[in-house]
Amino acid sequence: MLRQIVYISTAAGIDSAAIASILESCRRNNAERAVTGLLLYNGRNFLQLLEGNVEDLSWVLHRIEADPRHNGVSIIEDIAVEERACPDWLMRHIRIADDVSARRDALDAELPQDIDPSLRRIILNFASLN
Ligand SMILES: Cc1cc2nc3c(=O)[nH]c(=O)nc-3n(C[C@H](O)[C@H](O)[C@H](O)COP(=O)(O)O)c2cc1C
Numbered sequence: 001m002l003r004q005i006v007y008i009s010t011a012a013g014i015d016s017a018a019i020a021s022i023l024e025s026c027r028r029n030n031a032e033r034a035v036t037g038l039l040l041y042n043g044r045n046f047l048q049l050l051e052g053n054v055e056d057l058s059w060v061l062h063r064i065e066a067d068p069r070h071n072g073v074s075i076i077e078d079i080a081v082e083e084r085a086c087p088d089w090l091m092r093h094i095r096i097a098d099d100v101s102a103r104r105d106a107l108d109a110e111l112p113q114d115i116d117p118s119l120r121r122i123i124l125n126f127a128s129l130n
Helices: 016-033 054-065 100-110 117-128
Strands: 002-010 036-041 045-053 071-080
Touching (some): 016 054, 045 054, 071 117
Antiparallel strands (some): 002 045
């Protein structure tokens, strides 16, 4: 059965090299585990959407939770879904626009079309925060 999990975590000063290294791990492990999703970083917090079957998600999540590059991993959504919202994204890093007024619209356009409306709202609200 397919699930989507969204968590937020806290991490100060993650630079683009660290993001690149996280995405490299994602390409390696998520492909093997058939986990897909997206990742946002706002300078203080991560938000990640992970989708896959329960066993694969829990394998990936255990690694993520043990990662010292962030802490306070809190799952804010965990829902059963019929289909993936991001089937083609092993892990897509979505950048949050600097321009606050343009931010929501830019992100809204970049999020997958089929994403659950409540998840879309959570992600847009997260991006408005800092
Ligand atoms: C915010 C954040 C998100 C991450 N997301 C994933 C992920 O989706 N898949 C993954 O394999 N590793 C992810 N990682 C990295 C893991 O915590 C861990 O470093 C990695 O799985 C180690 O695998 P490797 O030895 O193959 O690089 C993430 C780390 C952070 C800080």
